[in-house]
Amino acid sequence: MSTAPLPHHPVAVVGAGLGGLTLARVLHVHGVEAALFDLDGTPDARAQGGMLDIHDDSGQEALRAAGLHEEFLARVHTGGQAVRVLDRRGTVRFAQSDDGTGDRPEIDRGELRGLLLGSLPAGTVRWGAKVTDARPLGGGRHRVTLADGTEFTTDVLVGADGAWSRVRPLVSAARPAYTGVSFVEADLTGADVRHPVSAEVVGGGMLFALGPGRGFLAHRETDGSLHVYTAVAAPEDWLDGIDFTDTETAKAAVLKEFDGWDERLRALVADADGALVPRRIHALPTDHRWDRVPGVTLLGDAAHLMSPFAGEGANLALLDGAELGLALAARPRDTEAALAAYEARMFPRAQASAVDSARGQDLLFGADAPLGLVEVFSGRGD
DSSP states (O other): OOOOOOOOOEEEEEEOHHHHHHHHHHHHHTTOOEEESSSSSSTTOOOSSSSSOOOOOHHHHHHHTOOOOOHHTTTSSSTTTOEEEEEETEEEEEEEOOOOOOOOOEEEHHHHHHHHHHSSSSTSETOOOOOEEEEEEETTEEEEEETTEEEEEEEEEOOOOTTTSSGGGGGGOOOOOOEEEEEEEEESSSSSHHHHHHHHHHHEEEEEEEEEEEEEEEEEETSSOEEEEEEEEEOOOOGGSOOOSHHHHHHHHHGGGGGTTTTHHHHHHOOOEEEEEEEEEEETTTTTTOOOOOTTTETTHHHOOOOSSSHHHHHHHHHHHHHHHHHHHHHTTTTTHHHHHHHHHHHHHHHHHHHHHHHHHHHHHHHTTTHHHHHHHSOOOO
């Protein structure tokens, strides 16, 4: 009795985040179809996060390769490149308005993801498809198993599945480690009307209110809300001691870390609407790389998870996806050469950005904060 062959996809991408979608879009532009598998049941199953600044030399290059740059520019947040830096007393130490000439325009992450999704043929993404296992078959081919028991094979397997990638173990034993900083995220909705003081403190773009070992990072979103990241340098188990099911109790516990700070800054947490969301910041080693493994590679956070303190994560994911797509399209009969060429460019670029991100963490929360960041923004620092 013969067994029916498994479905086969020449290129299979695990994860429909920014990097995976960019890869699929660039391949589609060049006449190569990819199948994407994402664990979320629908495209809007989860909130996609806040604003992203898309850099001209990385994220925007990727969007140019994807043929989506003009559509991206039509969606950017006017005024979003404004920056304010305050100290713990609420004193403005640096401020810069958005005059429209900057090279890092802001866009809502959900808007950007929607742009990429809408550029792909219907059915490119298989939703509710959680990968539970992937194993080599030889010759660069892999067999992938989903949570519902279905399986498929592929010639090129790409892990675009984030920090806790299920594909990464095929090429690397590395796992993300806690960086020493934890976030508590909050939102203030309808800020100009409901929270006018906080709206004024944050301004039109990004706020850094910093002191040694802690601070408030916040930005204005396109819907008029403020998204706040309260950052604390703390042991990995600090968040475990806070009951986030009781929002008022959680607010009090977080604000205890900011005793003596200006009340306008404390209000970014005290007046927050809805529940607070805890998040530990993890990173892979700054020099993470692997030897060439036939038929499989990684991109984005799966390849080089780093702290967010250089603003590079989303930009690198976009550029990874574009460069991998271009490499595969240029070498349709030699995928190993394509994967090797992609990794040769990706590894040093990712290491440089990861080092910058680690330095950024020290810069933002060092003993002299916010002076180091003020010097950088003023052109006096590194």
